[in-house]
Amino acid sequence: MKKLIYSLVTVLVFATVACTTGSKSEPVKEEGPKKAVVYQVFTRLFGNQNTTNKPWGTIEENGIGKFNDFTDKALQEIKDLGVTHLWYTGVPHHATITDYTKYGISNDDPDVVKGRAGSPYAVKDYYQVDPDMAVDPAKRMEEFKALIDRTHKHGMKVIIDIVPNHVARKYEGKNNPEGVIDFGADDDSSVEYAKNNNFYYVPGASFKVPEALDGYKPLGGEKHPLSDAKFDENPAKWTGNGSRLAQPHHYDWYETVKINYGVQPDGTYDFAELPEGYDKKNHAEHMAFWQDKDVPDSWKKFTDIALFWIEMGVDGFRYDMAEMVPVEFWSYINSSIKVKNPDAFLMAEVYQPHLYRDYILKGKMDYLYDKVDLYDTLKHIMQGHGSTDNIAPIQKSYTDIEHNLLHFLENHDEQRIAAPEFAGDAKKGMPAMVVSATLSTSPTMIYFGQEVGEPAAEDAGFGTHSRTTIFDYFGVPNHQKWMNNGQFDGGQLNAEEKELRDFYKRLLNFTINSDALMGEYADIHAYNRENTKKYTNKVHSFVRWKGAEKLIVVSNFSDADVFTFDLQLPKSIQVKMGLKEGNHKIVDQLYGTEAMTLEINDGIAKVPVQIEPLQSYIFKIE
DSSP states (O other): OOOOOOOOOOOOOOOOOOOOOOOOTTTOOOOOOOOOOOEEHHHHHHHHOOOOOOTOOOOOHHHHOOOGGHHHHHHHHHHHTSSEEEEEOOOEEOOOOOOOGHHHHHHHHOOGGGSSSOOOTTTEEEEEEEEGGGGGGGGGHHHHHHHHHHHHTTTTTEEEEEEETTTTTTTOTOOOOOOOOTTTTOOTTTTSTTTSSSOETTTTOOOOOOOTTTTTOOOGGGGOOOOOOOOOOEEOOBBTTTTTSOOOOOTSOTEEBBBBBBBBTTSSSOOOOOOOGGOOOHEEEEEEEHHTOOOOOHHHHHHHHHHHHHHTOEEEEEEETGGOOOOHHHHHHHHHHHHHHOEEEEEEEOOOGGGGIIIIIIIOEEEEEEEIIIIIIHHHTTTTOOOOGHHHHHHHHHHTTTGGGGEEEEESSOOOOSTTTTTOGGGGGHHHHHHHHHHSSOOOOEEGGGTOOOOOOOOOOOOOTOOOOOOOOOOOHHHHHHHHTTTTTTTTTTTTHHHHHHHHHHHHHHHOHHHOOOOOEEEEEHHHHOOOOOTTTEEEEEEEETOOOOOOEEOOOOOOOOEEEEEEHHHHHHHHHTSSEEEEEEEEEETTTOOOOEEEETTTTEEEEEOOOOEEEEEOOO
16 A cells, blocks of 8 residues: 655754755755655644633633634644644534534534533534634634635645444534435434434334433533433434434433444445455556446445545545444545545544554555554553563554554543553653654654643543643643744743753754664664663663664653663674664764764674663764
8 A cells, every 4th residue: 555654844953864955956855755744733722722622611601613723824833743634623513512503503402412512523514623723603614714724825735524333313414515425314213223323223212311320410510401411312313322222321422313324233244345355456447447336325424525625725534433334345445536636645543453454454544543552551651660672563463554553642542641540741752752753654643732641630521630731621731831822932931841852852852853764773772671681671672774874762651760881783783774883873863962873893782771761862873
């Protein structure tokens, strides 16, 4: 499968990256592919300057960020951080308790909405953007289109969410293009399943609101005319996470209904399966396969939605819970997208490692979260329990698909590093971030506020501390300090927070300009664990190289111990990297520290290293 990475031309002060500038008489050297960096923003929280942060607060009380808050200054600062792709989370119109009836939008029922602002993954209208984020909700699509254009002007690509597995309990496609029939409009609801039904049904039973647990009350107990523990849905539909009960459980995804992709209730498929060998075929061949096949109606509906946004100027998608939808559907939609836009950036959640290759090779995904293996392992190490010995085996196990496994330490589903429930200190994420960003050729993702140590300490209402809320109207305190009343200059950050953001800026800019990080990898950690005194399982090291750029990466995960040792490179790796006998000057690319020497004598390669707590080096061998 063709892998496409976008490159940015960025001025990098501390990284010495090999490049050539051709004269008029000689051709300019063509740059190869570079690392991608995805910056996830929770769009309605990003620009909110209100600091009230009342639990269950209204939009008037707690404020809201707008599309227009992504000013040219804000976007330039994001790009200068080292970002290539901006993932605007929560853009499609989703269910909310805020009243927009004067704009022709029906009210949603608090009994089937999580939070007051609502979950961005309970989409109510796929052909429209969320009214919360528009200065003028009547012109919300125009405001979002302007944001796409501004983002492109600053040299970044735009990603939005598509959530194929489920939609809001009260889906209303009021902005469908001509000829588009709404989800469920033509369903035969008298049967549990039919191939071209968009939903699954519970015939003869009406939906019942889940029985509340743990003292939960919609809107925190505030009175609301629609909050009566009832919701009219007859017959009941299956719930988004697959519950077939007319009354789902409190912890089910009861605010959503599951989409039918032609998977019968007994799990058998009502569509053609990909023949053997299609894991090796390209997008055009996949698209050609489906041309004469009778596919379920939901496949067509979601493909039309994706192509609508591609036509709008969106550059790619983040797919929610992709593993809950058949691989064949992904072959169908992704090949359609890629034939339309070969550069489209397609990333997805899949949490079962044994399915990774199917969703990449057959489903034609570009990137999947490397959550269950790398993220979970790094989290364990950051928390002081795990061993760095576990990192290299993960990388080795995915040699064939390492490029496709997107790395991250934070996103909207995960705890903030600075939260006590995670690591309790944002600095503990620094060595993990270096490893995550430089270990492979895959993209790196960070979550807004991560770079300034956001701890998500507040209870927002439906959302609770340790994760930044996705359900409530709220402010993000550390991010607001960086935003500095719309100046986007970090003016309210303290010295430690400024240093943290500077670290992220140096690291990410290095990654997007490095040739070696798109080249070869070799582990030297295991060798040093066996052969180097004072080298422990709190340290990790590896090498990367391509052409003239040769790197040694070493990180100290301990927050208390300084380690001093002679880091060694095995003879076999010296040969692969093309290193010759003698002394080689090495310079750290993060902070441009004083040059040191890699000595190679009689096949023994050593560099003396003293590494402080939570410090990392990215040494370039001259």
